[in-house]
Amino acid sequence: MAHLSGTYTYTFSRLDPMYNNSLKTGVQSLVVGLSCTFSGVDENGVSAVEGAYIDGTTGFTNWTDPIPDYPASGVTGASGYAVNYTPDYVSGNISGLANEYVSGLGWLHQLEDQIYGKLHTPISWSDFPFPHDGIPPVNPEDE
Secondary structure, three states, X not given: OOOOXXXXXXXXEEEEEEEOOOOOOOEEEEEEEEEEEEXXXXXXXXXXXXXXXXXXXXXXXXXXXXXXXXXXXXXXEOOEEEOEEOHXXXXXXXXXXXXXXXXXHOHHHHHXXXXXXXXXXXXXXXXXXXXXXXXXXXXXXXX
C-alpha cells in the first residue's frame, strides 16, 4: 500500500442496546456503529479528509458455565451460553462491550482499508472544459 500520513479518529456513532422482551428485564444484543475519519496527506502530499462507517449487531454469549450471581440469564446451546445482561450491567460496561465487539471483528483495519481505497481511486474531472460549441454530437454513422 502507498503511504498515507495523518491521523485516524474513531467514534462510536451508534450504540443501541436491544431489550429481550416487553418487560425490559434483560439486554440480548447491542447494535454498534463505528465511524472513522482520516485527516492528513496522501502519497502525493495532497491534503485529504475522508471518512468511513461500519455497523453490526452483537448478541451476548458466555462460553463457560453460568456463574452464581452473574448479571445474566439465558439457555445453553451448541455455541455456548446465550445471555441477556441486566440493563444496569450494559449501562455500566457499554464501552467494554462495544470495544470488544469492534476488536473481535477487526473493524479498525477494515475502516482504514476503506479510506485507503477511497483515496486511491480515479478522480472525476468535474470541470472538464468542453469545446466552445458545447458537448460534441454523436457520430451519425455510429447509430
